[in-house]
Amino acid sequence: MEQRLATSLIMTLNxxxxxxxxxxxxxxxxxxxxxxxxxxxxxxxxxxxxxxVQLGQTQVIGFVTAQLVQPxxxxxxxxxxxxxxxxSPMADPSFETGRPTDFAIELGRIIxxxxxxxxxxxxxxxxxISGKLVWSIRIDLHxxxxxxxxxxxxxxAALAALSTFRxxxxxxxxxxxxxxxxxxxxxxxxxxxIIHHLPVAxxxxxxxxxxxxxxxxxxYEEAVMGGSMTATLNxxxxxxxxxxxxxxxxxxSVIMQCLRIASVKAADITNKIKNSVESYNTERSLRKVKxxxxxxxxxxxxxxxxxxxxxxxxxxxxLGSDESSVISLGDDVEIGRKIIESYKMxxxxxxxxxxxxxxxxxxxxSRGVDGNALRASLASRATPLEIHKEEPKREKQxxxxxxxxxxxxxxxxxxxxxxxxxxxKDAVKPRHKRRNKLMPN
Numbered sequence: 029m030e031q032r033l034a035t036s037l038i039m040t041l042n043x044x045x046x047x048x049x050x051x052x053x054x055x056x057x058x059x060x061x062x063x064x065x066x067x068x069x070x071x072x073x074x075x076x077x078x079x080x081v082q083l084g085q086t087q088v089i090g091f092v093t094a095q096l097v098q099p100x101x102x103x104x105x106x107x108x109x110x111x112x113x114x115x116s117p118m119a120d121p122s123f124e125t126g127r128p129t130d131f132a133i134e135l136g137r138i139i140x141x142x143x144x145x146x147x148x149x150x151x152x153x154x155x156x157i158s159g160k161l162v163w164s165i166r167i168d169l170h171x172x173x174x175x176x177x178x179x180x181x182x183x184x185a186a187l188a189a190l191s192t193f194r195x196x197x198x199x200x201x202x203x204x205x206x207x208x209x210x211x212x213x214x215x216x217x218x219x220x221x222i223i224h225h226l227p228v229a230x231x232x233x234x235x236x237x238x239x240x241x242x243x244x245x246x247x248y249e250e251a252v253m254g255g256s257m258t259a260t261l262n263x264x265x266x267x268x269x270x271x272x273x274x275x276x277x278x279x280x281s282v283i284m285q286c287l288r289i290a291s292v293k294a295a296d297i298t299n300k301i302k303n304s305v306e307s308y309n310t311e312r313s314l315r316k317v318k319x320x321x322x323x324x325x326x327x328x329x330x331x332x333x334x335x336x337x338x339x340x341x342x343x344x345x346x347l348g349s350d351e352s353s354v355i356s357l358g359d360d361v362e363i364g365r366k367i368i369e370s371y372k373m374x375x376x377x378x379x380x381x382x383x384x385x386x387x388x389x390x391x392x393x394s395r396g397v398d399g400n401a402l403r404a405s406l407a408s409r410a411t412p413l414e415i416h417k418e419e420p421k422r423e424k425q426x427x428x429x430x431x432x433x434x435x436x437x438x439x440x441x442x443x444x445x446x447x448x449x450x451x452x453k454d455a456v457k458p459r460h461k462r463r464n465k466l467m468p469n
Contacts, residue, residue, distance in 0.1 A: 039251050047252050049241045057249070060241045061287055065136035068297065070188050070304040076218065077193030081185040084246065086176025089187035091168045092193040099155070099162040107154025109143070109165035111136045111186065118173040139183050140272050142227040142260035146268035149190065150222035156198050156208070163195055176246035181259050183229040191305045194218030199254065211358070227268040228297045231258045234276055241282065243289065259290040263298050
């Protein structure tokens with residue numbers, strides 16, 4: 029009432045008549061129809077339990093906190109919650125700091141009645157120790173800008189903040205198992221509140237002698253209207269609370285019409301709140317996921333030729349981790365390509381050295397020997413000697429066949445040796461085998 033009186037002193041008589049005459053034509057000052065709602069925007073802060081609601085030019089911030097207190101004697105197994113409102117002169121010149129006004133008290137009672145009487149929040153789940161400790165939920169509502177219909181905006185801010193709030197988890201431990209332990213969010217995930225339904229407040233205003241009904245009145249329409257009614261309903265159509273303010277009487281038929289309209293608007297607002305909370309929970313879960321660097325290169329440092337490139341890449345990775353720098357994916361791909369090319373070149377060099385009669389790099393203890401590849405490599409080394417080039421073709425063919433048979437015999441013997449279990453004696457060749465070793469002429 030004080031707010032409407034302060035605003036009515038600012039408005040002129042012509043402005044009031046213009047608003048009343050426009051409503052007779054079902055046109056409002058901001059271009060809406062009598063039963064149209066303003067644009068609703070719901071955002072959330074970085075912390076759980078904080079919300080910001082903007083309804084047209086009205087802006088309200090809600091913040092929810094919890095603490096352990098002693099329960100009431102008549103309800104030892106139930107927690108409690110309370111609502112506090114803060115009106116700043118920055119939102120409206122009629123607001124004063126310090127002592128709360130009658131409108132601030134009325135606003136808190138309307139929201140509290142809709143939540144408490146309908147039992148929207150499960151207070152029994154807030155009990156920690158029966159008769160000793162329960163959770164007390166506190167809802168702080170800060171009015172940032174007053175563009176009209178503060179009740180609906182504050183109610184939506186309180187519901188959104190309660191939907192995203194999470195309290196710490198409590199367990200019993202210690203030597204005797206009776207010590208209460210409150211786990212921080214880093215140790216255990218906090219627990220959300222159990223909310224059965226969302227009671228949404230919808231405010232109607234009655235303007236003029238004809239009691240023209242409008243929904244979601246603005247700041248200027250509140251200065252002209254003779255009375256208002258706030259109906260709190262949920263999506264099931266259950267009436268949680270009704271608040272009638274002002275001296276103008278309202279017939280029974282008008283009240284029933286308001287309840288039917290409020291039921292439709294409450295369902296739409298509930299869907300917006302649930303969608304906003306769902307998107308916030310999705311972003312919250314994504315923030316908790318630990319992301320790894322996808323540009324990871326695995327290098328085998330035992331190979332020669334690629335050690336320098338790999339060492340340079342590892343130095344870059346270490347330097348980037350120390351300076352919190354981000355290495356681009358294109359650089360990692362280029363470095364990986366260089367490592368693969370150097371590895372291929374080194375492999376070719378090793379193959380060329382092995383085919384030229386150098387020392388063999390085959391390990392007799394390796395079990396992954398391919399018999400076909402070994403036969404092909406040994407057969408390539410068995411070339412006819414230049415001394416017998418002038419002999420007949422038959423002698424050459426006989427020597428080739430005998431050399432191939434001896435090679436096959438050696439390969440078969442080597443395969444049998446690889447299949448048998450090896451001992452330390454097998455690593456040292458006997459002396460008679462060293463003496464009888466065939467040397468190339």
